[in-house]
Amino acid sequence: MEFKEAKNKFVQTWGALGSQWGINKTMAQIHALLMVSNEPVSMEDIMEELQISRGNASMNLRALMDWGIVYKEFKAGERKEFFTAEKDLDELAVKISRERSKREIKPTLKILKEVSTIEAKDSAEEKHFVDQTTKLYDFVLKADNMLDKMTEFNENWLGKLVIKMMK
Amino acid sequence: MEFKEAKNKFVQTWGALGSQWGINKTMAQIHALLMVSNEPVSMEDIMEELQISRGNASMNLRALMDWGIVYKEFKAGERKEFFTAEKDLDELAVKISRERSKREIKPTLKILKEVSTIEAKDSAEEKHFVDQTTKLYDFVLKADNMLDKMTEFNENWLGKLVIKMMK
DNA sequence: AACAAGTTTCAATTATTTTTGAAAGTTTAA
């Protein structure tokens, strides 16, 4: 397999994976492209490589920057904007976790707390509901805290974690 | 908030969360409904509660069973089929992890291996590509193995993990 | 074997999400 083919395959695969995780295909593809580029890439180049419109490129780059995993760069003497991706994978994972926690887990916890604290009458049905949602609240809270802990490990948290787990 | 309202809120929230994770809304809602039901639920009841068609209910129940997180039950004397969800959350998390690993991570690893082992010529561009995809391969492999480890902890792995991480 | 009770399948429809492209907006430089 030659370079161009490999690069394309990688971008496609990463894009497909994105869709399965609620991230749109183009956004994931742009990210993939930037991750494997050794130098900043312009919007023109992204449009060209992925065959997408200017509007599409612009919106998805914005989204990636909102997630904090893609940065704008300015090159001396150039008017154009260039983009680079966060390439450190520990850092990338931490940022993605933080963002998903904020956007999805925290709001869910709020609802879980609400629904798990209703006044359960004495029907078995209501008791089971309160019991199950309470357990779910505890579980999700614990999982979320664990993600937070990752940040504290800073460098190479995944490696350290694997070692701890094996002990 | 009264029971019916709380239940509905929970089902809606869980459904919305599902969409963000590449699971379709109805599938997540059915799962939510079954999780908080203290006894097996028939297809009729699911259709009624979620206001969905028979075909939709049937297909999504099938998908949930393929994931191994919903079971068919038979009640003595009844011709109809009933359904229950896996209610143990540790078990649920393990099953979901296993399934996603099989469906998404393993195929991705295969591609990453392929593209990261191309013959990199001496251009900085190609070298960076090989370097980055190799790191990605290692990272994803490590993360996947970690998920596997969860199973070994069996009971209450999340709790044990949190304790280990705090040490 | 014919029927009844229930379930599955899938082509057509409907709903949702993504993409486009052109107009409006910004920024820099002369």
Place this chain on the structure above:
DNA sequence: TTAAACTTTCAAAAATAATTGAAACTTGTT
């Protein structure tokens, strides 16, 4: 201040995904 170079926005169009519903299928009963 004007113009050129570039970016953003957003309504409309296109693409994708989910849902319906009725026919086909299964299974148990008489």
